[in-house]
Amino acid sequence: MSLLHIDNLHASVDGKNILKGVNLSIRRGEVHAIMGPNGSGKSTLAYLLAGKPGYKATQGSVLFEGHDLLTLSPEKRARMGMFLSFQHPVEIPGVRLDQFIRAGFNSLRQHRGEPELDPLKFDRVIKKNAGMVGLHQSMTKRFVNMDFSGGEKKKSELLQMSIMEPLLSILDEPDSGLDVDALRDVANCIKQLHTFENAVLLVTHYQRILNYVVPDQVHILVDGRIVRTGNKDLAHDVEADGYDKYE
Amino acid sequence: MTTTNKDLKAVASKEYKYGWTTDVESETPEKGLNEDIVRWISEKKNEPAFLLNWRLKAFSYWKKLVSEDKTPKWANVKFPEIDYQNLYYYSAPKSKKQLDSLDQVDPEILAAYEKLGIPLEEQKHLAGVAVDAIFDSVSITTTFKKELSKHGIIFCSFSEAVQDHPELIKKYLGSVVPYTDNFFAALNAAVFSDGSFCFIPKGIRCPLELTTYFRINAAETGQFERTLIVAEDNSYVSYLEGCSAPMRDENQLHAAVVELVAMENAEIKYSTIQNWYPGDEKGKGGIYNFVTKRGICRGNNSKISWTQVETGSAITWKYPSVMLIGDDSVGEFYSVALTKGYQQADTGTKMIHLGRNTRSKIISKxxxxxxxxxxxxxxxxxMPKAYKARNFTQCDSLLIGDKCGAHTAPYVEVRNNTAQLEHEAYTSKVDEEAMFYCNQRGISNEDAQSLxxxxxxxxxxxxxxxxxAVEANRLIELNLEGTVG
Known part of the structure; x- marks a missing residue:
């Protein structure tokens, strides 16, 4: 059974049709990449799957582990194991990153019928994972995304992903605004978090991150439709030729 | 997926929880303000001549301001002009005999406190908290006085202090906020009815947190409290003030004055939780809270800090300030002001550096x-002689929804070039983006908002x-609760 099954999905934002019949199936253990020009609907697809208010499915269906995803609130989707790494994560003044992650983590545990983790035990977890994603532990004591550099924001998202241990991680441009070294770090980290048990849907503009995170499938999204699906070589073709020839 | 929007609307229209009136007979003079009313109040309270004279001088000064149309108009608040002749200037529950125990207190009044969650019966037994409860304008009961008097601490109603310690009142009254200070300070000086007085003698660290609960009750009654706290050399006191008021149609004016005096090495902590009736959903009714609060760090190395949590009132107009006269003295201001519905708040502080090495810190939320x-x-x-003065200011705003507003007006005047001033500010939003970010991490709307x-x-x-702190947390949450369907 597919972890995520999207069938003929149409969606609109502010009354404007953005997705015009997307079909996509992702199984555990797979990495899928969605590439496409600006305004093709990549981020809309990511937000719609995570349940962002204002993003409406007008046709089609989405099943997540066999459940009708579109009727669920965003927090229920998260608790079922769907994670969205934001392209522009929100700043929350006065709330420390570790507190924020603990609040989310404990709500997931509660959902699974597990006891909450107290701050001391959680501190050990976050320490270990911060080291893995390459974020200095002192960063977790700072306010959520406040005065974080571009790279730190991406790593903070990955830290959250590493602790939540989602079934499906939707990564919305985890490579945007990063220099070569930071890009490699982020990509290696994604690779490390990917197992046979979970899946990754990577939304990106550029092929270069796919040199590190090798996708099982690459989908080219143009004007709200997947116009081509292929293996990692497709990403190279796009890099060479541009998106024009798919429009 | 429009829950968030709905939630935010529900926050904005949260109803006032403490709206009711208590049926207690009030003893009130006729409406309006003239010299006879001022004399009537003073006589009623059996005041010494110096105090009556002071009131009369204040009244004539206030009359002058009115005739010159000098009501303050600079604050960023809007309200219809107040008809000062359409207010009552004194109101006291009728049973004004001395009380030995709570059993003698009017049960209606006790019930009112119960509704506010301030059960005096229990508070009396609560170790560590002395309660000077003010109902309307007259102190009803004062507890723990004996414990405090062991240390030579005076903590009583202003009226009692006038009778028992007139020399202290004469010495300090108006020494921080003179009646000429501003329009509402002049009005208060003329007609103030009661309040609290606190005196901490040299070298004494007050062993209890001092608490006063204020309450406005009789309809259309102007409430004019006056509080005076004096901390002598090397002393310390922490004073707490908390308020709530019943639902009203008529706007109620509250113009209190608070004066703090800190001598050498003394420290005064003054904390306020203010939760007066803010008006109905459309902004009708509600308290006008025009307060003058000021402390003076007279001695070297003294410290005054104001902490306020302001959630109520239709209009708040309030700037707890510190005059830093003593060298190395410290002034602090910590504030959370919440406005919802049609509430308006224009609040902040003034830090006046006069002595050397004086420091001030302002955190406004x-x-x-x-x-x-x-x-x-x-x-x-x-000021010119304030060598090496330092200030740190941070004023932050949080917006919930898109119909509200946040404004900052920081003024700086530096006449000594050794001064160091820092200013930080940010504005953030509890908007759909932030809520969605939390939701995406599995956090419910309710938890996200409180986080x-x-x-x-x-x-x-x-x-x-x-x-x-616990109460403040609860108060803010209460004010913004019911937001998740």
Whole structure:
């Protein structure tokens, strides 16, 4: 059974049709990449799957582990194991990153019928994972995304992903605004978090991150439709030729 | 997926929880203000001549301001002109005999406190908290006085202090806020009815947190409290003030004056939780809170800190200030002001540096929801002799929804070039983006909102005494609760 099954999905934002019949199936253990020009609907697809208010499915269906995803609130989707790494994560003044992650983590545990983790035990977890994603532990004591550099924001998202241990991680441009070294770090980290048990849907503009995170499938999204699906070589073709020839 | 929107609307229109009136017979003179009323109040309270004279001088000064149309108009608040002749200027529950125990207190009044969650019966037994409860304008009961008097601490109603310690009142009354200070200070000086007086003698660390609960009751009664706290050399006191008022149609004017005096090495902590009736959903009714609060760090190395949590009132107009005269003295201001519905708040502080090495710190947090308008207005003034004065100011705003507003008006006047001033400010939103970010991490709307708001207020709440910090947290949550369907 597919972890995520999207069938003929149409969606609109502010009354404007953005997705015009997307079909996509992702199984555990797979990495899928969605590439496409600006305004093709990549981020809309990511937000719609995570349940962002204002993003409406007008046709089609989405099943997540066999459940009708579109009727669920965003927090229920998260608790079922769907994670969205934001392209522009929100700043929350006065709330420390570790507190924020603990609040989310404990709500997931509660959902699974597990006891909450107290701050001391959680501190050990976050320490270990911060080291893995390459974020200095002192960063977790700072306010959520406040005065974080571009790279730190991406790593903070990955830290959250590493602790939540989602079934499906939707990564919305985890490579945007990063220099070569930071890009490699982020990509290696994604690779490390990917197992046979979970899946990754990577939304990106550029092929270069796919040199590190090798996708099982690459989908080219143009004007709200997947116009081509292929293996990692497709990403190279796009890099060479541009998106024009798919429009 | 429009729940968030709905939630935010529900926040904005949260109803006032403490709306009711208590049926107690009041003894009230006729409406309006003239010299006879001032004399009537003073006579009623059996005041010495110096006090009556002071009131009369204040009254004639106020009359002059009225005739010159000098009501303050600079604050960023809007309200219809107040008809000062259409207000009552004194109101006291009729049973004014001395009480030996709570059993003698009017049961109606006790019930009112119960509704407010301030059960005096229990508070009496609560170790560590002395309660000077003010119902309307007259002190009803004062507890723990004996414990305090062991240390030579005077903590009583202003009226009692006038009778028992007239020399102290004469010495300090108006020494920090003279009646000529501003329009409402003049009005208060003329007609103030009661309040609290606190005197901490040399070398004494007050062993209890001192608490006063204020309450406005009789309809159309102007409430004019006057509080005076004097901390002599090497002394310390922490004073807490908390308020709530019943639902009203007529706007009620509250113009209190608070004066603090800190001598050498003395420290005064003054904390306020204010939760007066803010008006109905459309902004009708509600308290006008025009307060003058000022402390003076007279001695070297003295410290005054103001902490306030302002959630009520239709209009708040309030700038707790510190005059830093003594060398190395410290002034602090920590504030959370919440406006929702049609509430308006124009609040902030003034730090006036006069002595050497004086330091001040200002942390202001404004939360606006619904159509609420929140203005921070602050002044940092460094005078020529204030060598190496330092100030740190941070004024932050949190917006809930898109119909509210936050404004900051920081004024700086520096006349000594050794001064160091820092200013920080940010504005953030509890908007769909932030809520969605939390939701995506599995956090429910309710938890997300309380996380965001408590995070925003934390720096200020930490400055409150522990019991008050819990209450403040609850108050903010109560004010913004019911937001998740």
């Amino acid at each position: 404004g939360i606006s929801a619904g159509h609420g308008q929140n203005t921070y207005r602050g002044l940092v003034r460094v 965001i708001i408590n995070g925003f207020c934390k720096e200020v709440f930490q400055k409150l005494p522990f019991e008050f």
